[in-house]
Amino acid sequence: MTAVITSTSGENESESKASTLLLNAADDVLIALRPIARGEVLRDGLIAQDDIPAGHKVARRPLASGEEIRRYNSLIGAASADIAAGAHIHVQNLEMLDFARDYSFCADVRPTPTAGEKRTFQGIIREDGRIATRNYIGVISSVNCSATVARMVADHFRGRLDAYPNIDGVVPLTHKRGCGLDTKVEGVEALRRCLAGYAAHPNFAEVIIIGLGCEVGDLTGVLGGAQGTALVIQQSGGSAATVRTGIERVEAALERANNVRRVPVPVSELKVALQCGGSDGYSGVSVNAALGVAVDLLVAQGATAILSETTECYGAEHVLTRRAISKEVGEKLVDRVKWWEEFASRNGMEINNNPSPGNKAGGLTTIIEKSLGSIAKGGTSNLMAVYDYAELVTEHGLVFMDAPAFDPVGATAQVAGGANVMCFTTGRGSAFGCKPTPSLKLASNSELFRRMPDDMDINCGTILDGDETVEAAGARIFEDIIQTASGKRTCSERLGYGDEEFAPWDMGVML
Known part of the structure; x- marks a missing residue:
C-alpha cells in the first residue's frame, strides 16, 4: 500500500491553507493537518462537530453504528456508535472488527524495474x-x-x-x-x-x-x-x-x-533496515509513503530493504502476500502472523491492542490502521523472502523479517541479519541509534522536525505542508541513504546513541 493523496485542500475551507487531507476519494475520513476547532468549516462545507487534534480523523459523512470505516481505501474498523458528519473519529467510536483477508498470493507481482543509472556509494x-x-x-x-x-x-x-x-x-x-x-x-x-x-x-x-x-x-x-x-x-x-x-x-x-579507505561500491550492496517508532496519524501519509518510494529506488538498484515488525503488519499482511514472489514466501508470512496470534493468546494478550498510548494520542486508533501505514515503508516492490528473527539476509530486493514491534528488539534482529544502514521513521519523536549500523531518523511532520532538531535527520512534513510531493521526498531520502552509507554521520551518531540499544528478543523460558 502506498498512500495516494487525492487532495490537501477543498472548497469552502475556513483557512487559506488546507486544514484537512483526503487520502483517497473512497475514504470515509479526512485527516486533520492542524488542530481544528469545533464549528470550523472544512472542505466541501463540512462543519467540525468537535475539537479535533492534529493527525486525527474527521468523519466525511454520517456513519451508523456497526458500519465499516475506510482509510487509504482500506478497512480500518467499524463504528462502535452512530457518528455524525464532521465528528472526531477515534477510540470513542471506532473499534476493531474481524474480517477475512484476501491473501491472493502473488496476484500483484510485477517485473522489478531496473535503474538506468547504476549508482555507487563510498564503502569499505x-x-x-x-x-x-x-x-x-x-x-x-x-x-x-x-x-x-x-x-x-x-x-x-x-x-x-x-x-x-x-x-x-x-x-x-x-x-x-x-x-x-x-x-x-x-x-x-x-x-x-x-x-x-x-x-x-x-x-x-x-x-x-x-x-x-x-x-x-x-x-x-x-x-x-x-x-x-x-x-x-x-x-x-x-x-x-x-x-x-x-x-x-x-x-x-x-x-x-x-588501515582502511572508502572506495566506490555499487548501491546493490546496501541492506537497509526499515523501522518505525512513535508513529502518528501522519506517518503512513508522509514519511512512510516517502520511504516506500526510496525503497523502490533502492530495489531498482539491486539493493535489499528489510521490512519487519510483524505485529505492525497484522491486519494488512494481505497487501504483502499479494506481492509475494511465490506462494511459499506468502505462506511463510501468514504462518508468522498465525504464530503471533497464538503467542498473544497464550499470554492473555490481543494483537489489536498494539497501538501504544503515544500512537493513539497521535491519531492512530486500530492496529489495522497502524499496519496499513507501517507497511507503506516497503513501497510497491515484490516481496522476495521472509526471514526468522535475526536470520542472515541473503536475498536482494524487499524482504520481511519476523520480529516484535518494540523498536530496539526489531532493529537488533535486522542488524544481526546484516543491515548496514537503517531508516527509522517517527511521528511523535523517537530517540534511537543502533551501532554499528548508522540510523537515519525521518520525521513525519515539520513541527516534530523543529521540536527535536538534534534527533531528526530528514523532514517529510514538507509533504503535508504542500512543499514537496511524496515522490520528491522519496528521491531525497534515497540520496541521503547513499550519503549516510558513504560516511556522513547521522544525528544519533553525533549524539552517541547505539551503545544501549542491543536488545535480543527474550521470548524463552528461564530456569
Missing part, C-alpha cells in the same frame, strides 16, 4: 569481500555476567581515538541474558543468532567476545569466521585482569582497523 570492502558502511571495533558480552567487564574495556577508549581517524569507535554490546537454559528453545536460538550476526557484521573491523565461564548455554562458535577473539573472565584472572587483557587486544587491533 573487507578482506573477505563483505561491504561495510562504518568501521567499529566491538566488545560483546556473551552473558550478562560479563557485561560490566565488556563495558569497562570499551569505555577505556572513549575520547582516545584521535590518532585513528578511520575508526568510528569501540562499541560495548551488552544484554541481560546468556545463562539459565541450554536447549533448542526459540529464545536461546534467537540470542545465538543475534550474537553471531553482530560478531560477523561487516561494520565491525574486529570483535572481542567476553564471557564469564560457568554460564549454561554454550556459545562456542559465536565468532564463527569473524575477525576477533574471545576472553573468559574465570580463565583470565578475574575482572580486572580481563579488562586489562581486553584493552590490550583492542589496542593491538587499532592500527589494523584504521
Whole structure:
C-alpha cells in the first residue's frame, strides 16, 4: 500500500491553507493537518462537530453504528456508535472488527524495474569481500555476567581515538541474558543468532567476545569466521585482569582497523533496515509513503530493504502476500502472523491492542490502521523472502523479517541479519541509534522536525505542508541513504546513541 493523496485542500475551507487531507476519494475520513476547532468549516462545507487534534480523523459523512470505516481505501474498523458528519473519529467510536483477508498470493507481482543509472556509494570492502558502511571495533558480552567487564574495556577508549581517524569507535554490546537454559528453545536460538550476526557484521573491523565461564548455554562458535577473539573472565584472572587483557587486544587491533579507505561500491550492496517508532496519524501519509518510494529506488538498484515488525503488519499482511514472489514466501508470512496470534493468546494478550498510548494520542486508533501505514515503508516492490528473527539476509530486493514491534528488539534482529544502514521513521519523536549500523531518523511532520532538531535527520512534513510531493521526498531520502552509507554521520551518531540499544528478543523460558 502506498498512500495516494487525492487532495490537501477543498472548497469552502475556513483557512487559506488546507486544514484537512483526503487520502483517497473512497475514504470515509479526512485527516486533520492542524488542530481544528469545533464549528470550523472544512472542505466541501463540512462543519467540525468537535475539537479535533492534529493527525486525527474527521468523519466525511454520517456513519451508523456497526458500519465499516475506510482509510487509504482500506478497512480500518467499524463504528462502535452512530457518528455524525464532521465528528472526531477515534477510540470513542471506532473499534476493531474481524474480517477475512484476501491473501491472493502473488496476484500483484510485477517485473522489478531496473535503474538506468547504476549508482555507487563510498564503502569499505573487507578482506573477505563483505561491504561495510562504518568501521567499529566491538566488545560483546556473551552473558550478562560479563557485561560490566565488556563495558569497562570499551569505555577505556572513549575520547582516545584521535590518532585513528578511520575508526568510528569501540562499541560495548551488552544484554541481560546468556545463562539459565541450554536447549533448542526459540529464545536461546534467537540470542545465538543475534550474537553471531553482530560478531560477523561487516561494520565491525574486529570483535572481542567476553564471557564469564560457568554460564549454561554454550556459545562456542559465536565468532564463527569473524575477525576477533574471545576472553573468559574465570580463565583470565578475574575482572580486572580481563579488562586489562581486553584493552590490550583492542589496542593491538587499532592500527589494523584504521588501515582502511572508502572506495566506490555499487548501491546493490546496501541492506537497509526499515523501522518505525512513535508513529502518528501522519506517518503512513508522509514519511512512510516517502520511504516506500526510496525503497523502490533502492530495489531498482539491486539493493535489499528489510521490512519487519510483524505485529505492525497484522491486519494488512494481505497487501504483502499479494506481492509475494511465490506462494511459499506468502505462506511463510501468514504462518508468522498465525504464530503471533497464538503467542498473544497464550499470554492473555490481543494483537489489536498494539497501538501504544503515544500512537493513539497521535491519531492512530486500530492496529489495522497502524499496519496499513507501517507497511507503506516497503513501497510497491515484490516481496522476495521472509526471514526468522535475526536470520542472515541473503536475498536482494524487499524482504520481511519476523520480529516484535518494540523498536530496539526489531532493529537488533535486522542488524544481526546484516543491515548496514537503517531508516527509522517517527511521528511523535523517537530517540534511537543502533551501532554499528548508522540510523537515519525521518520525521513525519515539520513541527516534530523543529521540536527535536538534534534527533531528526530528514523532514517529510514538507509533504503535508504542500512543499514537496511524496515522490520528491522519496528521491531525497534515497540520496541521503547513499550519503549516510558513504560516511556522513547521522544525528544519533553525533549524539552517541547505539551503545544501549542491543536488545535480543527474550521470548524463552528461564530456569
